[in-house]
Amino acid sequence: xxxxxxxxxxxxxxxxxxxxxxxxxxxxxxxxxxxxxxxxxxxxxxxxxxxxxxxxxxxxxxxxxxxxxxxxxxxxxxxxxxxxxxxxxxxxxxxxxxxxxxxxxxxxxxxxxxxxxxxxxxxxxxxxxxxxxxxxxxxxxxxxxxxxxxxxxxxxxxxxxxxxxxxxxxxxxxxxxxxxxxxxxxxxxxxxxxxxxxxxxxxxxxxxxxxxxxxxxxxxxxxxxxxxxxxxxxxxxxxxxxxxxxxxxxxxxxxxxxxxxxxxxxxxxxxxxxxxxxxxxxxxxxxxxxxxxxxxxxxxxxxxxxxxxxxxxxxxxxxxxxxxxxxxxxxxxxxxxxxxxxxxxxxxxxxxxxxxxxxxxxxxxxx
Ligand SMILES: *Cc1c(COP(=O)(O)O)cnc(C)c1O
Numbered sequence: 001x002x003x004x005x006x007x008x009x010x011x012x013x014x015x016x017x018x019x020x021x022x023x024x025x026x027x028x029x030x031x032x033x034x035x036x037x038x039x040x041x042x043x044x045x046x047x048x049x050x051x052x053x054x055x056x057x058x059x060x061x062x063x064x065x066x067x068x069x070x071x072x073x074x075x076x077x078x079x080x081x082x083x084x085x086x087x088x089x090x091x092x093x094x095x096x097x098x099x100x101x102x103x104x105x106x107x108x109x110x111x112x113x114x115x116x117x118x119x120x121x122x123x124x125x126x127x128x129x130x131x132x133x134x135x136x137x138x139x140x141x142x143x144x145x146x147x148x149x150x151x152x153x154x155x156x157x158x159x160x161x162x163x164x165x166x167x168x169x170x171x172x173x174x175x176x177x178x179x180x181x182x183x184x185x186x187x188x189x190x191x192x193x194x195x196x197x198x199x200x201x202x203x204x205x206x207x208x209x210x211x212x213x214x215x216x217x218x219x220x221x222x223x224x225x226x227x228x229x230x231x232x233x234x235x236x237x238x239x240x241x242x243x244x245x246x247x248x249x250x251x252x253x254x255x256x257x258x259x260x261x262x263x264x265x266x267x268x269x270x271x272x273x274x275x276x277x278x279x280x281x282x283x284x285x286x287x288x289x290x291x292x293x294x295x296x297x298x299x300x301x302x303x304x305x306x307x308x309x310x311x312x313x314x315x316x317x318x319x320x321x322x323x324x325x326x327x328x329x330x331x332x333x334x335x336x337x338x339x340x341x342x343x344x345x346x347x348x349x350x351x352x353x354x355x356x357x358x359x360x361x362x363x364x365x366x367x
Pocket of ligand 1: 011012065066067068092138140141142167168169170190
């Protein structure tokens with residue numbers, strides 16, 4: 001290894017394949033037809049992966065991490081006369097509210113437990129309020145790794161004819177999402193999660209009919225989704241400002257690999273298999289999950305930190321052996337997370353688990 005390479009057991013950025021890294025080893029001019037072809041190819045493939053088409057949706061690419069995409073949608077699509085209901089069950093839903101607060105976007109936040117899926121029977125009374133024009137929520141709340149019922153929530157939103165904003169950052173690419181059939185207005189994801197690309201670009205599916213009436217709403221130049229959309233549509237995929245060229249080259253390779261290895265359904269099964277083996281061994285080592293398994297997404301598992309267990313020490317031990325767990329602490333819970341997305345194999349998972357087992361064995365012995 002040329003440098004200190006670790007295997008990332010995190011929910012992104014994550015371990016990428018050699019060919020994805022290789023794709024970035026070239027310089028690309030942005031005002032050139034080859035670059036336009038690259039962007040248009042990515043946008044077209046994403047439409048297919050999202051089970052929709054260019055007639056109904058446009059995929060808008062925006063420089064920055066996933067949050068830039070969420071901020072762009074919230075600040076470009078909700079007029080001062082509108083109001084967004086944010087259904088929140090974790091840090092990323094809270095971040096949506098923070099974005100609205102900063103930008104003076106009218107919003108209402110409804111908070112729920114971050115270790116449970118959003119309760120379908122409790123959200124309708126808020127969704128149906130007549131001053132609510134938009135409803136925003138997170139599909140897979142990466143905070144505790146809780147999966148929300150996308151179809152169930154979309155049915156309620158559509159029944160009441162509200163505009164939907166779905167943060168599918170950590171789910172798109174790893175869960176089949178029929179964007180057209182579910183009639184989703186805005187869905188945001190990014191290059192560096194289940195698509196297995198490198199960080200640097202947010203990907204926004206925008207329903208053309210809905211985004212078409214958003215001209216002039218945004219009070220930011222660079223985050224203006226409508227303008228980015230118009231420009232991309234009219235200029236054959238060109239970005240308004242310098243585009244993340246190498247990130248896009250890597251993304252196209254990552255998407256091709258996703259397609260050639262069997263697509264989203266297959267990737268979902270792979271994740272589920274890896275998570276199952278992690279869960280089996282962690283349980284055997286005495287760790288308990290914070291979230292009920294049927295509400296836990298297949299991309300990440302949250303474990304309660306046992307009493308007298310020094311997670312920092314465990315983390316450093318795993319790191320010294322080449323395995324990066326997810327160190328971020330959960331708000332209000334003593335828990336840690338192990339992600340299983342990215343280019344990691346069953347062998348990698350086995351090696352990580354063997355390492356965890358040897359740590360726990362030592363720890364138990366000296367108690
Ligand atoms: C990763 C993630 C984001 C975006 O975070 P960035 O740090 O901006 O990439 C937003 N929502 C969810 C659910 C996420 O998992």
